[in-house]
Amino acid sequence: MAEAIVSLVRERLGELLIQEADFLHGVEEQVRQLQTELMLLQRFLEDIDRRQDKDEGVLFWISEIREAAYYAEDVIETFALKIASRRRRRIQSTFKRYACIINEAAEIHQVRFEIEAIKNKIFNLRTSFPSHGITFKSEAEASSSAHGRSQQQWRQSYSHLVQEYTVGVYKDVNVLVSQLMNEENRCAVVSICGMGGLGKTTLAKKVYQHSEISRFFYGFAWAYVSQQCKPRDVFEVILFQLTSPSKEQREQVQGLRDEALAKKLYKVQQEKKCLVVLDDIWTTEAWDSLRPAFPLRKGSSKILLTTRVEAVASYIDVPSSFLHKLRCLNGDESWELLKKAAFKEKEESGFRISNGMEQLGRKMLKWCGNLPLAIVVLGGILEAKHTLNEWKMVHDNISSYLHGKEAHEHYISEVSTVLLLSYHTLPYQLKLCFLHLGHFPEDYDIPIKKLIRIWVAEGIVSQMECEAKRKRTMEDLAESYLSELQDRCMVQVGVKGSSGKVMTCRLHDLMRDLILFIGKEENFLKLIQVGNEPNDFVSSRVAISNSSYPIHRLAIHLNNETYENFYGKHHPNLWSLFFFSPSHYGTRISQKTISRVSDCILLKVLDLESCYIAGKLTRAIGNLMHLRYLSLNCSLITNIPSSIGNLRHLQTLILQTHRSVEIRVPNVIWKMERLRHLYLPTYIKKSSGKLQLGSLSDLKTLQGFDTRSCEVKELIKFVNLEILRITDLGSFEELEEILISPRVTLDHLCSLKINMRINSYVKKTSLQRLLSSCQYLHTLTLRGQIEKLPECRQFPPNLTKLTLWGSELEEDPMETLEKLPNLSILRLHWKAFSGKVMVCSLQCFPQLKSLALFNLPNLEEWQISIEAMPNLCELVIDRCWKLKMVPDGLRFITTLRELQIVNMPKAFTNRLRVSNERGGGGEDLDKVYHVPSIIFKTVND
Numbered sequence: 001m002a003e004a005i006v007s008l009v010r011e012r013l014g015e016l017l018i019q020e021a022d023f024l025h026g027v028e029e030q031v032r033q034l035q036t037e038l039m040l041l042q043r044f045l046e047d048i049d050r051r052q053d054k055d056e057g058v059l060f061w062i063s064e065i066r067e068a069a070y071y072a073e074d075v076i077e078t079f080a081l082k083i084a085s086r087r088r089r090r091i092q093s094t095f096k097r098y099a100c101i102i103n104e105a106a107e108i109h110q111v112r113f114e115i116e117a118i119k120n121k122i123f124n125l126r127t128s129f130p131s132h133g134i135t136f137k138s139e140a141e142a143s144s145s146a147h148g149r150s151q152q153q154w155r156q157s158y159s160h161l162v163q164e165y166t167v168g169v170y171k172d173v174n175v176l177v178s179q180l181m182n183e184e185n186r187c188a189v190v191s192i193c194g195m196g197g198l199g200k201t202t203l204a205k206k207v208y209q210h211s212e213i214s215r216f217f218y219g220f221a222w223a224y225v226s227q228q229c230k231p232r233d234v235f236e237v238i239l240f241q242l243t244s245p246s247k248e249q250r251e252q253v254q255g256l257r258d259e260a261l262a263k264k265l266y267k268v269q270q271e272k273k274c275l276v277v278l279d280d281i282w283t284t285e286a287w288d289s290l291r292p293a294f295p296l297r298k299g300s301s302k303i304l305l306t307t308r309v310e311a312v313a314s315y316i317d318v319p320s321s322f323l324h325k326l327r328c329l330n331g332d333e334s335w336e337l338l339k340k341a342a343f344k345e346k347e348e349s350g351f352r353i354s355n356g357m358e359q360l361g362r363k364m365l366k367w368c369g370n371l372p373l374a375i376v377v378l379g380g381i382l383e384a385k386h387t388l389n390e391w392k393m394v395h396d397n398i399s400s401y402l403h404g405k406e407a408h409e410h411y412i413s414e415v416s417t418v419l420l421l422s423y424h425t426l427p428y429q430l431k432l433c434f435l436h437l438g439h440f441p442e443d444y445d446i447p448i449k450k451l452i453r454i455w456v457a458e459g460i461v462s463q464m465e466c467e468a469k470r471k472r473t474m475e476d477l478a479e480s481y482l483s484e485l486q487d488r489c490m491v492q493v494g495v496k497g498s499s500g501k502v503m504t505c506r507l508h509d510l511m512r513d514l515i516l517f518i519g520k521e522e523n524f525l526k527l528i529q530v531g532n533e534p535n536d537f538v539s540s541r542v543a544i545s546n547s548s549y550p551i552h553r554l555a556i557h558l559n560n561e562t563y564e565n566f567y568g569k570h571h572p573n574l575w576s577l578f579f580f581s582p583s584h585y586g587t588r589i590s591q592k593t594i595s596r597v598s599d600c601i602l603l604k605v606l607d608l609e610s611c612y613i614a615g616k617l618t619r620a621i622g623n624l625m626h627l628r629y630l631s632l633n634c635s636l637i638t639n640i641p642s643s644i645g646n647l648r649h650l651q652t653l654i655l656q657t658h659r660s661v662e663i664r665v666p667n668v669i670w671k672m673e674r675l676r677h678l679y680l681p682t683y684i685k686k687s688s689g690k691l692q693l694g695s696l697s698d699l700k701t702l703q704g705f706d707t708r709s710c711e712v713k714e715l716i717k718f719v720n721l722e723i724l725r726i727t728d729l730g731s732f733e734e735l736e737e738i739l740i741s742p743r744v745t746l747d748h749l750c751s752l753k754i755n756m757r758i759n760s761y762v763k764k765t766s767l768q769r770l771l772s773s774c775q776y777l778h779t780l781t782l783r784g785q786i787e788k789l790p791e792c793r794q795f796p797p798n799l800t801k802l803t804l805w806g807s808e809l810e811e812d813p814m815e816t817l818e819k820l821p822n823l824s825i826l827r828l829h830w831k832a833f834s835g836k837v838m839v840c841s842l843q844c845f846p847q848l849k850s851l852a853l854f855n856l857p858n859l860e861e862w863q864i865s866i867e868a869m870p871n872l873c874e875l876v877i878d879r880c881w882k883l884k885m886v887p888d889g890l891r892f893i894t895t896l897r898e899l900q901i902v903n904m905p906k907a908f909t910n911r912l913r914v915s916n917e918r919g920g921g922g923e924d925l926d927k928v929y930h931v932p933s934i935i936f937k938t939v940n941d
Contacts, residue, residue, distance in 0.1 A: 027079065027108060030115040034072055037122050065125055066523065067549050072118045074550075074573055077602055077626060079111040167329060167337040167372075169203055176207045179322045180275065180302050181216050187322050188296040191305045191313035194326030197373030197510050200306040203326065204277055207304060211932035215914055217302075218936050219274035226443035228529075228557075229286035230582055232258050235293050238276055239265045244902060244937045262293040269294060269301040272938075280443060280509075281307045284315045328370035335362055337372060341379020341489070356388045360395050367398055373508060377422045380488035397424075419514050422490060432460045433481045434490060435524045437507055438515035439555040439578050445494045445504035450631075452478040453652045453677060457605050457628035458576060473700070475676075525553040530563060555580065558587040558611075568599030576605035581612075588612040598623045609633040609654075622646035632657055633679070642666040652677040656704060665709075670695045680704030682727065700748075703727075712738055723751040730757045732784075736766045746774050756784025764788040771795055782807065792819040800847075805829040812837065818844030818868075829854045836860045836882075840868045840889070852876035856883075864889025871895055878902035885911055891927045898933040909936055 179190050192200045207213060208222065221241035223234045239245075239253060239261070253261065268274070276294070281287055294303060307313055313323045329337065338361055343353065361382075368374035385391055426434060433455060440446050452475050455461045461478045471477040482505065485491040490511060494504030507515070519525040550573035556566065557580045568574070577600065581587040589611045597606065598620035606627060613635045621630075622643025630647065631654040638661055645668030647653075653675060657663060662683040669678070670692040678696065681704060693699075694714040702718065703725040715724075715738050729735055735754070752774060756762065762782070768790040771777075777796040783805040800822050804813065808831050817826060818840060824847050833856050842865040845851075849871055853859070859880045864887040872893050877883070877900070885908065890896065901909055911922040912934065928934060 027076075027111055027115065030112050030119075034115055034119055034122075037119050037126075038069065038072075063523070063549070065122070068118055068121050068125070070550070070552060070573070072115070074602060075111060075114050075118070167333045167340070169199070169206065172203055172324065172326070173206050173210065176203070176304070176324060177210050177212055179324075180207070180213065180304065183300065187302070188294075189303045189305060189316050189321040191307065191316065191321065191323045192326060193307055193310050193313045193323060195371070196308050197371045197508065198326045198328065199372045200308070200326060201279055202372075204279060204304055204306050208275070208277055209933065213275065214933035214935060216273070217275040218272045219268070219301075220276075220935065221274065222277045222279065224279050224443040225281045225286060225290075227282045228442065228582075229281070229283070229289060231289045231293075232261065233582065234278075234290060235261050235265050238293075239268065242268050242274055242276075242937075265293040266295055270299040272301075273299075274301040275304065276301065277304045277306075279306050281305060281312055282309060284312055287312060287316060329372065329375075330370070331362065331365070334365045334368065334370050334375055337375045338365060338379050338382075341376045342382040354388060357391055360388070360391045364395055364398060373510060374419060376489045377419055380490070381422055381425050383487075419510060420518075422488060423514065423518065426488075429460070429465065430481055430484060433478075434485060435515055435519050435522070436460065436553075437491065438512065438519045438525055438527070439553065439576075440507075441557050441580050442509065442512060443506070444580075445506060447504055448479075448482065448502060451505070452482065454576070454605055454607075454629055455481070456676075457651055459604070475700070523549045523551075525555065526551050528554070528556045530556060530559050530561075530565075552576070554578070558582060558589075560587060562588040562590060564590040564593045566593050566596055568596040571600055572602070574600040574603055577603060578605070578607045579609075579611050581610040588614075591615065591618060594618050595620050597621075600624070601626070603627055605629040607631045608635055611635055613637050615639065617641055617644075619643045625649065628652070630654065636661055637663065639664045640666060642668050644668060645671040647672060648674065650675055654679040655681050657681055665691065667691055669693060672696065673698070675699060677701040678703070680706070680710075684709040707731075707734070720748055721746070722748050724749060725753045727755050728757055729754055729784075730760065732756065732760065732762045732766050732770075736769050747776055749774055750776060751779040752777055753779075753781040754783065756782075760784050762786045764790060768794050781805070789813055789816045792816050795820055798822055801825040801827075803827040803829065804832040807832045808834045810834055812839060814838055814840050814844070820845075822847055824848060824871075825850045827852045827854070828856060831855065831857065834858050837863070839863045839865075840887075841865050843867050843870075845869045846871070848872055850874040853878065853880055855879040857881060859883050862887045864893075866892050869893055873897045874900075876900040876902065877904060879904070881905060883908065885924050886927055888927060891930070894930060896928075896931050898935065899928055899931050900935045900937065902937040912936075 176190055176192070179187050192203055194200050208220070214220075219242040221238040223237045225234060235258075236253065240250065242265075243249075245253065253264070256264065269276070278290065281290075295301060296303075305313070305316075310323075310325070335358070339353065342361075364378060365375065368378055381394060382391065385394060423431065423434065436455065436458070437446065437451075452461075455478045456474045461474045461481070463474060466474045466477045469477055469480070471480065482491065486493065486505070492506045492508060493502050494506045495502075497503045516527070551571055552573055553576045554571065554574055555578040556563070560582060563579075577597065579587075579589065589608070591613070594608075594613060595618045597603070598618065601623060603624050604626055606624065606629070609631045610633065613632075615637070616639035617632070617637050619641040620643075621641065622645070625646055626649055627647050628649050629652045630650060631652070633654045633656050635657045637657050640655065640663065644666070648671060650672045651674055653669070653672065654677075655663065655665065656679045661681075662685050663681040664685040664687070665681065667687070667689060669675070673695055675696050676698055678693075678699060678701065680691075680702075684691075684706065686709075691710050692714070693702075693710060694717045697717060697719060699718045699721055701723040702721060703723070705715075705724065705726045706728045707726070707730055708728060712734050715721075715735075718724075726735070762784055764787045767782075767786060771790060771794055774780075775796050777799055779801040780796070780799060781803040784807070786804070786807040786809060788811065789809065799820060802817065802820075802823060802825070804827070806829070807813075812835055813828065813833055817823065823845065826845075826848060829852075836858055838859060838861070840863065844865070845868065848869050851869070851872060851874070853876065855878065857880070860882045862883060866889065868889060870893075873895055875890075875896060875898070877886070879902070881904070883904075890899075901912065911924040912928060913936075914921045914925065
């Protein structure tokens with residue numbers, strides 16, 4: 001980790017020399033000399049990081065090196081900040097101008113002195129290393145080592161999927177399915193109990209997605225409970241999944257008192273047969289707080305519960321409750337699981353496992369404690385190893401960790417040693433990315449886009465590395481880092497979008513514990529749990545000694561009470577500050593607290609998402625001139641100060657506060673010329689003029705673009721734009737005139753969403769011109785009335801996702817859309833088609849995987865030909881009230897895995913349901929009997 005920090009700081013100093021050249025005049029040479037000293041130090045650290053026999057003296061020196069590197073960046077950034085701030089002031093008198101020059105000269109002298117002191121400290125630390133047996137790598141050796149690393153191919157998962165490897169769970173699945181479907185013993189609660197990492201959640205998912213379960217229950221919901229159980233949040237999550245409420249109904253639910261909310265959830269489960277999964281309950285108190293919302297002795301709904309505490313499962317006082325204890329794998333099962341994880345691609349290419357590899361593998365499995373999580377992580381390490389010697393090196397590394405236990409008090413168990421080894425085998429960039437995940441709360445779905453942009457903002461992902469890896473953007477490089485962590489099974493897949501792309505990621509509890517321990521030991525981050533005693537997972541001498549060092553990353557996990565205890569002056573070295581609110585409405589944060597944040601002048605990341613901050617944002621926010629990421633998402637701020645224009649380094653600015661709030665936005669955003677991602681508010685207060693954005697030539701994402709508050713003609717200047725969301729467009733011709741201009745280059749635009757103003761109308765020729773100017777689009781959403789669709793050949797050739805909303809097309813859109821060669825997702829929303837009959841022809845939609853028909857009120861008949869949609873996996877039919885039955889052609893779509901019937905008439909749904917009589921069913925059941933998952937949803941059942 002020491003190498004990672006030094007490498008990061010060395011790269012950041014190089015970028016500062018380029019980006020802040022004007023403000024570092026007078027100290028450039030000292031900064032370059034410091035870079036050289038860090039490069040020499042890095043060669044020692046490569047040897048240190050490989051060793052596991054570090055004595056306490058070495059651990060102390062590592063801490064000193066890390067903090068010296070951090071301090072160097074702080075000193076230089078602070079100096080650049082002061083000079084930039086001073087030169088931007090308007091100085092009227094000659095006297096003040098001369099005083100400014102004198103002060104600047106004094107500060108140059110001071111920072112030279114400080115840099116020289118840092119250089120001397122690093123030199124003294126470096127020259128003392130040989131006494132600890134640490135050797136200096138020659139330039140040739142370092143070059144060879146770097147070449148070796150560059151030759152190693154990082155395994156990237158472009159599908160963004162992590163397979164959940166399982167062995168020997170089929171009997172467990174069958175037992176649990178049988179218990180849940182047994183209506184005779186009235187078993188209301190089925191519990192899965194076992195230690196962390198044993199596969200409780202994986203088993204619950206397999207039961208939850210089982211085809212028989214999908215047909216047996218009518219409603220389904222999954223809620224993560226975790227250690228900090230928040231009953232109201234759990235109730236809302238479950239109720240929203242069971243009822244699929246509209247936006248207005250969600251707001252009504254959120255306004256209910258806790259007791260009324262629990263009662264409403266209770267009633268829904270009484271009236272229809274539901275399966276609810278409560279994942280990861282830790283305490284009996286948590287169960288007591290959740291129990292009132294579930295009809296355990298009435299109705300036919302069931303609960304599937306997972307816990308690592310057997311006392312919790314035993315405590316549940318429900319007649320005929322069932323407890324299923326998960327066992328550890330035996331030796332042969334462990335070996336089978338390791339083979340799946342380590343040889344998932346090699347066996348397909350004819351690779352054969354040697355006897356030597358199997359012997360070493362079985363030896364290493366003993367250190368995994370037969371725990372599936374540890375085995376899969378070990379498999380992630382071994383997957384990149386192709387020879388017996390490489391396997392032996394991994395074996396020897398694990399052995400050395402275990403033998404060093406006496407020297408390292410923090411290694412709690414053999415299992416944690418295997419997980420720790422997975423961390424130490426990471427390249428240094430991935431170590432930083434992995435530790436950064438510790439900011440987020442337990443069982444949190446981490447948004448991938450947000451995570452990637454924060455990594456870029458913090459400098460964890462550098463432009464130098466981007467160019468070396470030949471990635472087009474730093475965001476692309478960050479995404480490859482996350483894919484690598486997923487491939488190594490150190491990060492789990494969270495929520496997937498309709499396209500199958502992973503939108504969020506998660507951490508297993510044991511992995512999060514590992515991150516929190518290392519983060520504390522390395523002084524990488526600090527967590528504050530408001531209203532709770534701090535979670536001190538592991539104690540060690542190093543962790544205690546690091547408490548005196550400055551904090552650079554801080555995450556504050558709030559409770560539901562007003563928070564006003566942050567004091568920025570206590571954290572002058574802070575780089576990143578995160579506030580996490582526990583509820584939808586957000587925890588109230590006082591304006592005084594936000595003002596105190598401005599004392600952290602080195603902040604690069606400030607995340608205030610979902611925090612309840614009412615009124616005007618403090619002018620002091622303009623003091624944070626090094627800020628690169630600022631999120632006010634879902635807050636209640638109504639006024640943005642003009643001082644925000646001082647934030648010239650911002651890369652990501654999210655002003656999308658609560659949707660119902662109208663916000664005053666000053667015309668200063670144009671000053672932020674480094675902006676890459678801009679999210680404007682839904683409603684902007686009218687002012688004297690429109691926002692000027694034309695200077696933002698680096699923009700990649702622009703959301704909330706409203707022609708009432710922004711100039712359409714400025715779209716010409718966004719030559720790097722990849723994602724464009726136009727929330728209000730009055731005249732389609734106005735946009736058409738801009739986009740067909742010969743000065744417009746849209747080579748990077750891959751996602752476009754346009755919301756037309758009510759009563760607006762799009763002519764066929766206008767739409768044709770728009771599509772012809774956006775030939776690189778992958779995703780297109782059009783909301784508004786369309787005269788007629790253009791011909792198939794006039795659509796972008798690589799279009800994979802298309803959403804039409806309110807189009808009111810009179811002609812069957814399938815006739816055109818079914819010919820699009822790469823379309824994989826099609827959504828027809830709210831009167832997109834106003835006709836009565838829709839036909840899917842022979843061999844149509846060759847790549848379509850997901851199809852959704854929402855609110856087509858006139859649709860009466862849908863015909864599907866044989867061999868149509870050969871790759872369809874998901875079908876949703878929602879509020880097509882006149883549709884009499886599902887098409888007969890569905891029986892021929894063997895790839896269909898999930899059918900959702902939402903808010904359809906009872907006459908329609910009864911044709912698809914299994915009757916109470918054995919073997920009986922509705923008239924259309926034979927058309928969909930091959931579909932593993934059929935889900936029925938209704939609003940306010």
